[in-house]
Amino acid sequence: MSKIWFITGSSRGLGRAFTTAALERGDKVAATARDTGTLGDLRDTYGDAVLPLALDVTDRASVDVAVKHAYEHFGHLDVVVNNAGAALFGVAVEELAEEDLRAVMETNLYGPLRVTQAVLPYLRAQGSGHIVQISSASGLVAHPTLGGYNATKWALEGMSEALAYGVKVTIVEPAQYRTDIATTPPAHFVPNPAYDGLRAAFAGAAAHAAVPVPLPEAAAPAMLKLVDAEHPPLRVVFRSQALPMIRQAYAERLATWADWEHLSQEAEGVSA
Missing domain, CATH: 1.20.5 (Single alpha-helices involved in coiled-coils or other helix-helix interfaces)
Known part of the structure; x- marks a missing residue:
């Protein structure tokens, strides 16, 4: 039986890969992005199976409108994927600017909270649904230059573990994929020379990693199997x-x- 998805951050990266995979197998998707112009090709290819929606997860009104529109359009929501995310990499805890951490929290924690709160009444009313929270392997293990990012994902993990309310909940912890999530530096970052060596060591280790970094599309088959599972796990790691x-x-x-x-x-x- 085909499923109806609601996916945040559908314009690129993992969100785009999940959106395309669902549509390719005949599912229907409410695909969201801040700029729906980035979703035009999906509409051209998949027609009415995709509903492009403007959504900024940092804006509660935007979230509420998009979720309501998706539910009223399709009449049902089976899978909700909180995928939209922001990075805060290469910054030691001592270097963290509160403004940068708050900005990433808005997307990585409060964004999923807003979407989850918006969809739960519909899922509860229909008596079914599966919420998938895209966390990170960094939501389980912390690293010296990822303290702020770790904080956002650890908070998401705790909130999501406490979420279960008659619906399925899965926290997905991906390792690295070839996305551009880390390309924008924090706006208020002032590097401390005390951590230059640490940053260089991490950059060197990543450059010489023996395991190739896959494209986001590599995660799509695993996502499809996850949402098709009768009893999906609370947590699952993507990439061994x-x-x-x-x-x-x-x-x-x-x-x-x-x-x-x-x-x-x-x-x-x-x-x-």
Whole structure:
């Protein structure tokens, strides 16, 4: 049975790949972007199966109008993909400007919150639906020059884990794909020379990575299988490249908690 999707950030990157894959297999998509001119080719190719909608996830009124329009147009929403995102890379915590962090939070946390709050009444009324939150492997493991970005994705993860309300919820944690998400530098970034060596080391490691970075289209088949699953997972990692890092981080956390369990006991007045 074909599905009806609502996808934010459909103009490029992963959002474009998911939109095209859904349309190619015969699904219908409310494809959103700040500028609907970037979606014109989709309309030309797929006709009435795609509904281009102007949407700025940082504007609640824009979100409410787009969601209402999509629901009234199609009469149903099966899959909602909160894909629109912003980057804040290469900035140490000491260098973070509050204005830059707030701006990225508006897109990466408050954007999905607005869309989720707008769609939930419709999903609840129809008694079904699947919300897919596009997080990041950086939503599970932090890195020295990604503190602000980590903060936005860790917040999204926590909010999404608490979301379950009679609908399916999946947090997707992609590793790197060849998108242009990191091409715009933070507006208020003032580099501290103390972190130049760290940035250079990360840039060098990325340049010499043995694993090629795939195009966003590589993630599309996995997304289709995810939304077709009868019992989709709460979390799923896209690209096995990230799994060793995540497994190591979780193993270290469990080991640390075990090593310091005596403090947990002391903190509740129980002798070790």
